[in-house]
Amino acid sequence: MKICMIGTGYVGLVSGVCFSDIGNDVVCVDRDIKKIENLKKGIIPIYEPGLEELVLKNYKNNRLKFSTNLKESISKSDIIFICVGTPTKKNGNGADLSQIFNVAQEIRSSISKFKIIITKSTVPVTTGDEIEKIILHKVSKKLFSVVSNPEFLREGEAIRDFTYPDRVVVGTNDKKSNTVLKNLYSPLISKGAKYVNCSRRAAELTKYASNAFLATKITFINELANLCEKLDVNIEDISIGMGLDKRIGGRFLRAGPAYGGSCFPKDTKAIASTADKFKTNLSIIKSVIKSNENRSSLLLKRVFDILKGKIKNKKICFLGVTFKANTDDMRDSSCLTMIPSLIKKGALINYFDPTGEKKEFKNKKNVNFSKNINSAIKNSDLIIIHTEWNDFKSINFKKIVQNKKFRIFDMRNIYAPKKMKDQKIKYFAIGR
Ligand SMILES: NC(=O)c1ccc[n+]([C@@H]2O[C@H](COP(=O)([O-])OP(=O)(O)OC[C@H]3O[C@@H](n4cnc5c(N)ncnc54)[C@H](O)[C@@H]3O)[C@@H](O)[C@H]2O)c1
Incomplete structure (x- = not known):
């Protein structure tokens, strides 16, 4: 099948490359020219295990293409997946759907034969109705169908999640679209994924x-x-x-x-x-x-308690700053709340993340990126294990950390408290 992915981010790129890997012709489109130029050179914009190999393989065999030309990409495809962002509105809690509606407007001026238009982005219930209305302004109802097919992949496990999903949810009452999508997903269904067909609104709400x-x-x-x-x-x-x-x-x-x-x-x-x-x-x-919004303040209070209220000039090292392991995604990571609060109180922050230095902390006073675990923790008063990378699971703290009185706050409960006690390490964890 000929597929166009609009938006080549975590979801568009991963699902696009996986669709090409199961035998479809896929073009991944993005308005970010640099991202597309890089992808054409084999430079992958995100950290996702296994993604690079899969992109290179399918790009080489010509089943996967990258483009900034939305009109041309739509006209050459039968199935259009919308994979653009749906962040929180700047002033409010609802989803900002401007990227979705912009794309809907662009799509409507590029349709000359039947297209299935699918939201893979997470969109509030009834958004499909709105997209349909936008396109109907210019295009006959016979020439398109708007379907919801939410994506459930997790960053860090994205390729596996896409290839072996628990379920594929397809929201449409249109029989033709349902048949096409069932065919598209048949390689995953044959490996055990459950295929759920429901109304468009139900699919949107399920996500x-x-x-x-x-x-x-x-x-x-x-x-x-x-x-x-x-x-x-x-x-x-x-x-x-x-x-x-x-x-x-x-x-x-x-x-x-x-x-x-x-x-x-x-x-x-x-x-x-x-x-x-x-x-x-x-x-x-x-x-x-x-409760979640309060959690970072609660954990910060524990940091104060662990350091007996003396934060000023304390060397605090964060191991992992992304929101979880195996991703480079910093969006809404609790570090974005905790690190600035600690600096305000006079702490000196050092951090190491296996996905490298973060733009969010670049040029921030008293925040320093270390290139490896040893140099990150060496001079610490307190080491905070913030994410659960394998790299952090068997560190010989006693051997590396020079400050004899260092403490560890293991926010992921990676280490066994007894082993830490035996080594006379002052160790604190979550809920134990
Ligand atoms: N990241 C995840 O793990 C995940 C998982 C499941 C679902 N989702 C949902 O998928 C959607 C996309 O998420 P993401 O993390 O991939 O976002 P992202 O920010 O990584 O990627 C979105 C991409 O869309 C591009 N874009 C925006 N407007 C465009 C336009 N008009 N034309 C072409 N490209 C355009 C952006 O340049 C960007 O590259 C969101 O609704 C999200 O909630 C995300």
């Missing part, structure tokens, strides 16, 4: 409901971790004990920092805001948002 539920699970266990800290109970025991119940499941049930990233914070806000618009109070999700 938000899923993300809001996962955010709720994380927040739930984070709050329980706060209680465990008061009771000398190990939160890991609770996670295991609960998670083994198949009705609950152990995933997304590990206590840690506030959830962040490009999806959960914006999607929880957007679904609550959409529900308000339809005069429905999603009170659980609203309290999840609030």
